[in-house]
Amino acid sequence: xxxxxxxxxxxAADGRLDNLRDAMAQAGIGxxxxxxxxxxxxxYLPPCAERLAYLTGFTGSAGFAxxxxxxxxxxxxxxxxxxxxxxxxxxxxxIRSLVTQPPARFAAGILQENDAVGFDPWTMTIAQAKSWEKxxxxxxxxxxxxxxxxxxxxxxxPSPPLGRAWLHPERFSGKPAQxxxxxxxxxxxxxxxxxxxxxDPASIAWTFNLRGSDVAHNPLALAFAVLFADGTKxxxxxxxxxxxDETEAGLEALAELRKPSDLNDWLxxxxxxxxxxxxxxxxxxxxxxxxxxxxxxxxEGQDPVALLRAVKNGVELAGARDAHLRDGVAMVRFLxxxxxxxxxxxxxIGAACKLETMRRQTAAAMNSELKEISFDTISxxxxxxxxxxxxxxxxxxxxxxxxxxxxxxxxxxxxDGTTDITRTVAIGDPPKGAARDxxxxxxxxxxxxxIRFPEGTRGVDLDSHARKPLWQAGKDFAHGTGxxxxxxxxxxxxxxxxxxxxxxxxxxxxxxxNEPGYYREGHYGIxxxxxxxxxxxxSIAGGDMPMLGFETITLCPFDHRLIxxxxxxxxxxxxxxxxxxxxxxxxSPHLEDAERAWLQQATRxxxxxxx
Numbered sequence: 001x002x003x004x005x006x007x008x009x010x011x012a013a014d015g016r017l018d019n020l021r022d023a024m025a026q027a028g029i030g031x032x033x034x035x036x037x038x039x040x041x042x043x044y045l046p047p048c049a050e051r052l053a054y055l056t057g058f059t060g061s062a063g064f065a066x067x068x069x070x071x072x073x074x075x076x077x078x079x080x081x082x083x084x085x086x087x088x089x090x091x092x093x094x095i096r097s098l099v100t101q102p103p104a105r106f107a108a109g110i111l112q113e114n115d116a117v118g119f120d121p122w123t124m125t126i127a128q129a130k131s132w133e134k135x136x137x138x139x140x141x142x143x144x145x146x147x148x149x150x151x152x153x154x155x156x157x158p159s160p161p162l163g164r165a166w167l168h169p170e171r172f173s174g175k176p177a178q179x180x181x182x183x184x185x186x187x188x189x190x191x192x193x194x195x196x197x198x199x200d201p202a203s204i205a206w207t208f209n210l211r212g213s214d215v216a217h218n219p220l221a222l223a224f225a226v227l228f229a230d231g232t233k234x235x236x237x238x239x240x241x242x243x244x245d246e247t248e249a250g251l252e253a254l255a256e257l258r259k260p261s262d263l264n265d266w267l268x269x270x271x272x273x274x275x276x277x278x279x280x281x282x283x284x285x286x287x288x289x290x291x292x293x294x295x296x297x298x299x300e301g302q303d304p305v306a307l308l309r310a311v312k313n314g315v316e317l318a319g320a321r322d323a324h325l326r327d328g329v330a331m332v333r334f335l336x337x338x339x340x341x342x343x344x345x346x347x348x349i350g351a352a353c354k355l356e357t358m359r360r361q362t363a364a365a366m367n368s369e370l371k372e373i374s375f376d377t378i379s380x381x382x383x384x385x386x387x388x389x390x391x392x393x394x395x396x397x398x399x400x401x402x403x404x405x406x407x408x409x410x411x412x413x414x415x416d417g418t419t420d421i422t423r424t425v426a427i428g429d430p431p432k433g434a435a436r437d438x439x440x441x442x443x444x445x446x447x448x449x450x451i452r453f454p455e456g457t458r459g460v461d462l463d464s465h466a467r468k469p470l471w472q473a474g475k476d477f478a479h480g481t482g483x484x485x486x487x488x489x490x491x492x493x494x495x496x497x498x499x500x501x502x503x504x505x506x507x508x509x510x511x512x513x514n515e516p517g518y519y520r521e522g523h524y525g526i527x528x529x530x531x532x533x534x535x536x537x538x539s540i541a542g543g544d545m546p547m548l549g550f551e552t553i554t555l556c557p558f559d560h561r562l563i564x565x566x567x568x569x570x571x572x573x574x575x576x577x578x579x580x581x582x583x584x585x586x587x588s589p590h591l592e593d594a595e596r597a598w599l600q601q602a603t604r605x606x607x608x609x610x611x
Contacts, residue, residue, distance in 0.1 A: 078478025113140035163213030174315025271296030323417030328555030374411035385525030402428030459502025
């Protein structure tokens, strides 16, 4: 299995919060900041960097803690509100909103004059440090670098990862690393920078056609890199113990290889008189100080690799379609199996294990390999489905009871693509109100799937279209409608998104999720997720200008038992029937007879509703 179901250890039971406060007193500070992040700003962290989880018990992928002498606060976003309530001791930490009460803004209201606020400059970005300096200045407090106090009290902290790294073949990447490096050199010249300091492992993976296994579920090798505008051979700071002879030779042809621990000394010796392009949302304060302290200059701007890897080339798009074909076959095999089980006989862990097994078996049968799952499967029965990023453990494992809903959000990592799909299905007869809620979510999903939009449109411009059916019913969901997806890389990729914060223009070749939802706390959760590719602009009959649109690449039916056909317009019904017909035609040749019969029934045409 690529995932485990161990319950996270209870935090603070062994005095962790008290130990941290003792360390704070020794450091001469009254407050200490604990972000969810490492020196690379990974969303998903290696075990040695799970400092926020160690301290608080909260295991989500986005959070921030502020610890004072007598008070402590944990900030999470809407995806994790219920999870935080379940995992964190409320007598130790007061839970706040990461979105409506950003930590620095909140702290500005509670800090006192002459307070000292400690932080680790290796886990705080340039942008974060600036916001905290502003907050401290407003209160008359000071921001003080004190190193990582969590590491000082975490006596059994895991060692940094040394997962195997390998070269990603051009038949999957679609472009040689030499060409990518040349293109980045041109980008740096345009930005007026001599160098690019790359700290995001996903950007390094894309640039060097490198993949690794340092972070669970994301094929990343932790590393740093410095790239040059003048074509000088880049410097890649990576632990050679991760490399076999072939990979080492391939990387040495592209870059000078140095140890990650050499980066500080390298900056001290080489930064003077040079300008470094640094993404303030990614580069940590310690590295920025290393550049400026050695006489270098920082040019702030978005990581130029981020947009380049977000726009997939033809080979990557073809790989994504192939990966979703295999994934769709596995999902249908799983849903057909699940439908054949007696309600109450399957639990959340059993379902997650079965799905992973079917992904592995299906990939092998279709001459491929499941390299990993793309994240811990969200397998939520009944009320657990209402926890947006629920992670089932042996302690929370529930059975799929009759007359309830089951939400499964999962994905696979294949060499040719990354998948992410969510389906919600009825176990027995649906509970009261579930079909209406499901159909409202489906209407929002169809709105995104069918929308046409002009060049220059951003994700924020589309987000409300997915919410409109729910808004009209007095409902909403506390997460974005869609996130970017990597090409055998991170399952969450920026800068593109469909959300209230999605300011990136949507460009042809981007892959984005379409996943509106609804969560009725204590009862059930509903989320319907497909992945879509932004299509090139094309003409519309009678229109004045070409419009972009989306190509849906996920192949899996929606549950007929949860669709209230009377709530769908003829246009929505037509889309659903056309989609189901495409699913049936694509997947049927790869299924056994019983599975094929199940799919034929699951994709039967829905009768059109009356206009």
